[in-house]
Amino acid sequence: MKLEAKNLIKKFNKTIAVNNISFEIKKNETLGMLGPNGCGKTTSIGMLLGxxxxxxxxILIDGISLNSRNRVKLLSFMNFSSPYVELPKKLTVKQNLEVYARLYGVKKIDERVNEMVEDLNLKKFLNKKSGELSSGQKNRVSLAKSLINKPKLLFLDEPTASLDPDIGDFIRKYIEKYKKNNELTMLLASHNMREVERLCDKIIMMKQGIIVDRGSCNDLIKKHGRANLEDTFLKIARSEK
Amino acid sequence: MNWSKIFALSLRHVYLIRGSFPRILDLIYWPTIQIFLWGFISKFFTLNSSIYENTVGIILSAAILYDFLFRASISYNMMFLEEIWSRNFTNLFIAPIRICEIITALTLTAIFRTLIGLVPAALLAIPLFNVSILEIGVPLVFLLITLYIFGVTLGLLVTSGLIRFGPSFENIAWASLFFLAPLGCIYYPIEILPEWLQIIAKLLPLVHIFEEMRSILIYDIINHFQILKAIFISFLYFVVGIFIFYLSYDGAKSRGTLINMGE
Known part of the structure; x- marks a missing residue:
């Protein structure tokens, strides 16, 4: 699926959270959305999710406008995962996955849930309540939920935040593998620059609600004369403009 | 309307209730306490007053019907609050579900929660106080439907407030029914109210429902027009409630409060 954001503006009273941003993610491409806290990433993702x-x-998805008329149809091809959004804590992992599979209209629910359980190693805590899981387990369940409908367009907000390096690496590897085997366009918001370098085809840098730079990781590193993406990020984030 | 998605939303709440014995106990506990309390109070009145021959029956039936309304509304609010408390709001609203499907799921599931609480209490009133709400007869079905529609409407209005103002609106959820109770003429006839309040009270379906209940239990008279009026008024409020819910949803989308709403 192709995603196009055209001249997006979001004002909250007199505050401009997002100021005229435009970008495009081609089919099967991964776009990294970077920027310091409060730069408008969450608001932008909120708009892209309807x-x-x-x-x-x-906002156009495969040329179809994400308005209230097309919302339900388009959302069935999309999904989202964030460590800041949780699943019902009192339901078990299995119950949560089942409920969301039904909400997304998944046909063979048991089969799909089992696939996700196998792929993301959820078996040990499948019957545990979601509220009792560790951060690493919660993130894996959240990722399972976000892939339950085999989305064509996936939004990931800091998928490895607060995870130990081992689980973080497991999740990144899984996303890479999943992307290789499935048709998936992805938007990744992350503060982990190595993760962005590893997963994204191109990136947009946001600051104070606007896109201040864009391009592939290598192009941006070269353009700003820095050794890596982290230094590039710091340069852009700390610049006056 | 996609009934499979409505079922999924209901299933989430069924799982929640089924998985927690304290939750089931909590649902049964309050209606049962109400029945005990009002049963004994009205028994005391019977012994010391000759106004009504059947004081226990009337007051207890009113308590059961009022509790039905209360539970319906609270159930609706609680299910919505559960989504906020569990920080599941974003997941819910980015799922491909229509708002009308969310409203339908909450409306249908609220009856399940309401009945878990009320059926044991209503059954308990039969051996303990010799009172059965079934004595109201066939009109009971219509009175319950009317109460349910109005209870859900109050739930809709409170949840609209939760969407509009966020979790800080939670206290209103608990207070909403107590605010209407004095005007509902649940335990006393409408004539008790000052005339100007009677005009306002008549705009609520509660007055018509409870007046009708008393008319049936005391005088054995069924006033079909009054029942129809109650249904009509309830339905009117329900439509208004849905409209306000949609307005709040659109407003929340504009203000960006749907994202990351939680405790």
Missing amino acids: LITPSSGE
């Missing part, structure tokens, strides 16, 4: 109404601008 959770926040843009003040102006347009």
Whole structure:
């Protein structure tokens, strides 16, 4: 699926959270959305998920506008995972996956849930309540939920935040493997620059609601004369403009 | 309407209740306490007053019907609050579900929660106080439906507030029914109210429902027009409730409060 954001603006009263941003993610491409805290990433993702109404601008998914008329149809091809959004704590992992499989209209529910359980190593805590899981386990379950409908367009917000390096690496590897075997366009918001370098085809750098730079990781590193993406990020984040 | 998605949303709440014995106990506990309390109070009135021949029956039936309304509304609110408390709001609203499907799922599941609480209490009133709400007869079905629609409407209004103002609106969820109770003329006839309040009270379906209940239990008279009026008023509020819910949802999307709403 191709995602296009055209001249998106979001104002909250007098504050401009997102100021006229435009970008495109081609089919099967992964875009990294970077920027310091409060730069408008969450608001942008909220608009792309249909959770926040843009003040102006347009979001097109495969050429179809993400408006209230097309919302349900388009959302069935999309999904989202974030460590800051949880699944019902009192339901077991299995129950949560089943409920979300049904909500997304998955046909062979048991089969799909079992696939996710196998792929993401969820078997040990499948019947445990989601609220009783560790951060690493929660992130894996959240990722399972976000892939339950085999989305064509996936939004990941800091998928490895607060995870130990081992589990973080497991998740990154899994995302890479999944992307290789499935048709998937992805938007990744992350503060982990190595993760972004590893997973993203191109990136946009946001600051104070606008896109201040864009391109492939290597191009940006070269352009700013830095050794890696982290230094490039710091240079852009600390610059006056 | 996709009934499979409605079922999925209901299933989430069924799993929640089924998985927690304290939760089931909590649902049964309060209606049962109500029945005991009002049963003994009205028994005391019977012994010391000759106004009604059947004081226990009338007051207890009113308590059961009022509790039905209360439980329906609270159940609706609670299911919505569960989503906020578990920080599941974003996941719910990015799933491919229509708002009307969310409303339908909550409305249908609320009856399940309501009945878990109320059926044991209503059954307990039969051997303990010799009172059965079934004595109201066939009109009971219509009175319950009307109460249920109004209870869900109050739930819709409170959840609209939760969407609009966030979790801080939670206290209103608990207070909403107590605010209406004095005007509902649940335990006393409408004539008790001052005239100007009677005009306002008549705009609520509760007055018509409880007046009708008393008319049936005391005088054995069924006033079909009053029942129809109650259904009509409830339904009117329900439509208004749905409209306000949609407005709140659109407003929340504009203000960006749907994302990351939680404790």
